Amino acid sequence: MEVGVCVEAYRQEAETHRRHINSAFMTFVVLDADDQPRTLPWIQPQPGSSERRGLPGDHGCPLFSPRKYIVSCKQAEMPLSVPWDPSNQVCLSYNNVSSLKMLVAKDNWVLSSEVNQVRLYTLEEDKFLSFHMEMSVHVDTTQAFLLLSDLLRRPEWDKHYRSVELVQQVDEDDAIYHVISPVLSGDTKPQDFVILASRRKPCDNGDPYVIAMRSVTLPTHPETPAYRRGETLCSGFCFWREGDQLTKVSYYNQATPGFLNYVTTNVAGLSSEFYTTFKACEQFLLDNRSDLAPSLQTL
Incomplete structure (x- = not known):
């Protein structure tokens, strides 16, 4: 059973002006006498919002549904982008960060x-191919973080x-960008992406x-x-x-179908293109290690 928790603060005399503090998801598993997961008894929700939140899938709690859509979607069954919803931006940003952390934490990466x-x-x-590149750079960690964010x-x-x-600058640490990429080998026109970037x-x-x-979808930036459109x-x-x-x-990337052929071609033997791009990243950090953008110095 997954439980979503949202913590808010407000002044007692002005309860309508709430301030978001934190959000989290917790998974509870009930074990039987043999320490095996057992089925929970059917929960009888209270009428109203509790009934709506108890429904499965896309009809349930707005915090749970996008989380399931973001983390568990299969490439062949639905688009990888999720609609950007300002009313649910905390959940979308949380899942953006937690999905990357879960990918990082996997213990079966192969050099x-x-x-x-x-x-x-x-x-x-x-059914996913992911790749991960790493290097050590003589730059302060906070500097590198701010420059690449x-x-x-x-x-x-x-x-x-x-x-x-x-x-859109969602808040100090979350922003949405429209990215245009050049034409890749075998394509007839360039790709574009609408990306939610979350830094922590x-x-x-x-x-x-x-x-x-x-990737997210925005009504203001439809496919053209x-x-x-890439994802x-x-x-x-x-x-x-x-x-x-x-x-x-x-750097981590979970390859999507439109990018898969390019990735599999370049992964073989750490091709010069992957290597050249990552070394260019290193040089960028070295050249700008004392020249941070003023807009990022608020962190």
Whole structure:
């Protein structure tokens, strides 16, 4: 049984002005005498909103339904993008970050190749091919985190980002971007993406800085004939402090169908294209380690 919890604060004399504090999801499992999961008895909800929240699937609680849609969707059954809903932005941002953290935490990554201390790992499970690249860079961890969380600067080092437009600044740490990529080999027109980017500082010692990205849909940015709409299910960066002015930078990507052929071609032997892009990222960090964008210094 999954339980969603939302914590809000408000002044007693002005209850209508609520402020979101935190959201979390907890999973409870009832065990039998043999320590095996057992079925919960049928819950009789109270009339009204409790009945609505108790319904399964897309008719249930608005916190649960997008979570199930985001984390559990299958590529062949439904679009990977989820509709952006301002009333549910906390849940969507939470799932964006938690999906990346779950991908990072998997223990069956396989080292595929290593070139000049740039390592490439792959992971095949549940019909998904994921890849993970990492390197150590002589840049302060917070600096690296802030620089790469500014997607408007990504075309400076990543040739797969031809242009980036900030569509909506959701809050200090979440934003929606419209990204246009150049034409990939075999395509007839460029791709575009509508991406929710969520950045988070470490919660505890040893936790990484996180920049998580996933595709969303917006009525203001529908598909157009000029571009082939691409989607990213789960991708982003994690940063670990390894010492004074030394940071481990890791990039993760759960390959989607439209990107799969490109990924499988480049994963073999850590191709020069993957390697060149990641080294360009390193050079960007080194060149700008003392030149942070003022808009990002509020963190």
